[in-house]
Amino acid sequence: MSKVLLKKSTYYTCGEKDEQNWVLNEQTSSVATLIPHRKGTIIKIQYSVNWKRGLKKKVNYIRNSRFNTSKLRKPIAIVTPLEESQVQETVKCAKKVGLQLKIRSGGHDYEGLSYTSKTPFAILDMFNLRSVEINISAETAWVQAGATLGELYYKIWEKSKVHAFPAGVCTTLGVGGHFSGGGYGNMLRKYGVSIDNVVDARIVDAKGRILDRKEMGEDLFWAIRGGGGASFGVILAYKIKLVPVPPIVTVFNVPKTLEENATDIVHQWQYIADKVDNGLFLRVLLKPVPGKSNGSTTVRASFIALFLGDANKLVSIVKEKFPELGLEKKDCKEMSWIRSTLFWVFFHDDSPETALLNRKKAVANSFKMKSDYVKTPIPKDALQGAFKKMIKSGNIWMMFNPYGGKMSEIPESETAFPHRAGNICKIQYLQYWTEGGDALEKKNIHLLRNLYKYMTPFVSKNPREAFLNYRDIDIGSTKYGYNAYNQAKVYGVKYFKNNFDRLVKVKTEFDPQNFFRNEQSIPPLAK
Template sequence: MSLIFTVAITIIGLVFSCVSSSSASDDILENFLNCLHFHNSTSISNVVYTKTSPSYHSLLHSSIKNLRFSSNNILKPLVIVTPLQPSHVQATVLCAQLHDLQIRMRSGAHDSEGLSYISQVPFVIIDFINYRNIQVDVKNKTTWVQVGATIGELYYSIATKTKTLAFPAGVCPTVGVGGHFSGGGYGYLLRKYGLSADNIIDAHIIDARGRFLDREAMGEDLFWAIRGGGGASFGVSLAWKIKLVSVPSTVTRFIVPRTLEQNATRLIHKWQSVASELHKDLTISLTLQMVNSSNSNKGELTVQALFQGLFLGGVNKVIPLMQESFPELGLVKEDCSEMSWVESTLYFWGFGGQPLEVLLNRSQVITDSFKEKTDYVRHPISESGLEGLWRLFYEDGAKGVFIAMFPFGGRMSEILESEIPFPNRAGTLYHIHYAVHWVEEGEEVAEKHIDWMRKLYSYMEAFVSKSPREAYVNIKDLDFGVNNINGYTSYEQASIWGFKYFKNNFNRLVHVKTKVDPLNFFRFEQSIPPHM
């Protein structure tokens, strides 16, 4: 409950208001806890953490990846619930509605704006840290995976059962499948098999009425919406049934680094035209970062482009394919390594050569502060445009910059924009993920890096998609605007950011929201609003 202070308030009135607010908050908490116990008897007690619980603070901070949102000044949840069964989620949803508490859902907590664990109004976190069972069915090439599982845990579970089945998802093993799948989800199998969301065939959710629903019970409209539309707007996702895809027993992974002094600008310009047109079995991504220049003894920096590739086959097939399609890169056998598909996922995250069990380590990501943005490119950026980008890399706010460019094409160009809410299909050359990281503390440091990121984003406007300038919902950006904290958010207000993420699919998402959650219980800063 928030307080509204006026200039004329007296000290006595201030103290009284604070005490009253604290008392009211305590009452809400007590009533909420009583409601949980009423709906779940004593079984829920072991999974409920309040601010007086010994494990509350360690649990809250255990999954915070972006330290921008770990400050003591940020409102903390009244309660954290770590469900073990659907009834725990059902009780939490029903009791939160009854006592006017918002819900935040957290699986991996990699969300760039911290929306899975912060709020500006009293709230409860449903943390799926203990809800991560995975059941792999090799015979039918399917898997049920609960939303608290990470991508790494999913990859490991599949690999222990088979070497020739996989799933198209991301490269970061600590990302939770809950949010990753609901917003789209992509990685090095994208050009062959599409997004994670393209390969979901069933789901379990709890809706605003507290009902447990599978695909048949929820209907095709809601099932459509939660696969790429950001499921947190429509209910609480519990589990996904996914379709596994075939991979050869041997794949080839390669990496080719090139700096500006090694003709990187011209190679990147060429890559833009080639990468989305390659054979579906071949994906070459680009990572741009600052490194020490090999041509200087004075510690000068230069821009480095890392061309990282995955080919679904052996090295003897990928070399002639590259010589035909992208000879300028100069790929040779020495750049390549043959391995299993699951082993390649380790290399892409920097754990090459380590045992597969490293995929099960949920805490292997270094936490720092960061700001992220995204773009989609439909026409190659000119060499002069790239050179202007390099100049920004040398500015003070760019320290810790990381830009990833990931090609589309292949299977992505074959799927209609309306098939699921994720709209970026035919005509998209590649996706850009901008990030700037810093470890120093203080608002001044944060403001410097965030201002630089906004300057970079402004510079890139001339070279990326337009009307709307598109963005990836899994890397939310509150610079686009937010819903009203309290009260009604209009379609017009939400469409400012909604069309950036979903293009014309935003209209259908609003229609589904209006049907399944007309009172807008599941809401946050950039949730889909209902028509009212």
């Protein structure tokens, strides 16, 4: 068997007598070929490509332009397995040669941890492993980690018009990362987060074994439901239970500016958002927009809803519980659940359902995100102060996402995802910019951090909680090593609260050498 070594390449042998070899090109300007050979058979899972062009067109997409710059280290290889057995071989070989492996399903990690590193690394991209097998009679489905939420929703709709799954509204999210971090979506008040509806899973562990729920045991199964899969192995697939939805659901998007009493309305929203009918999810999206006078800026609060019922019932509920919004039936749109998934990602009304299958993001801006949890209503004057900072920045958005309902019924320790009862809402902060340059990046991140600091008195404390799927490297990070517990606890208790120590114990049992790691992973205990 011939072996072609590329310029400035390194040759790794992962088995004896050419049973399995890797050829890795370490040129910083390109992504190299990574070819496992097994008994003379080439597994066709990769190619040599130009970094910028190849990564965008051939594999998945970088969702945050902050991490698509020449100054960042590039992977020496990207592996795109066609079969689950190839994932096993990749893990075994990477472990043998001491190469860090980053696992990516959808590429939405806000800090780029699924496709960047400060040390030599390869990306294991689950792009090709995206089958969705629906069993309507059993009301379950097996979903591979590389599938997007849009693909999952579309496949469910093909089989049934009265079934759905509670997960995120962004249809290009990859199942592997989204589910393993919790899976927050607009039906959580009725059905909980995604991992509350997961009944089985398949994972490749640090030994290269494929394990299902029975084989991995309840501790590891608990950990990969909310604790982030990348700390424990490679998630291959999740088995989910589908949930019922009515033939008709109702949505609305009602905007209010500061001049239209938005501050008072947002303030009052905090008193009802987690307490209304469990079938109603009412988000508040806050963003600076041009004011009526030339050169002025105001803040617009968009009240965006999904209700699992008809418009008449929705209007009746809102008029009784939240009259300040002034909702009228003409503001509402009745549609099927699958059409509501298009509405929530702002597709045009005439967009076909097949639009859910589009994996490519229209625009990839640079951005930074942060998160918070609100336990008591934020005072009106504090909201006014936050809005002033948003206007000054020009590009900061805030999303207030309601809790309550089913989320308050599930104990914090039921899964690794701990954010349950006692939360009015979760805040997502977003600062974005469209032009490059270190100075502009530094300026925009500073503006977001300034708003986050301002919000400190009005959000959760001891710890100041954060959502793992809204990755934020500001809250702590760790380096590779066995003595990382104290470093990891800084961010670990914010993401996982009292579940952090149990996650560490699971990690120590299943990956004591810390093969699966990143800057915010769960560490094993020192031996």
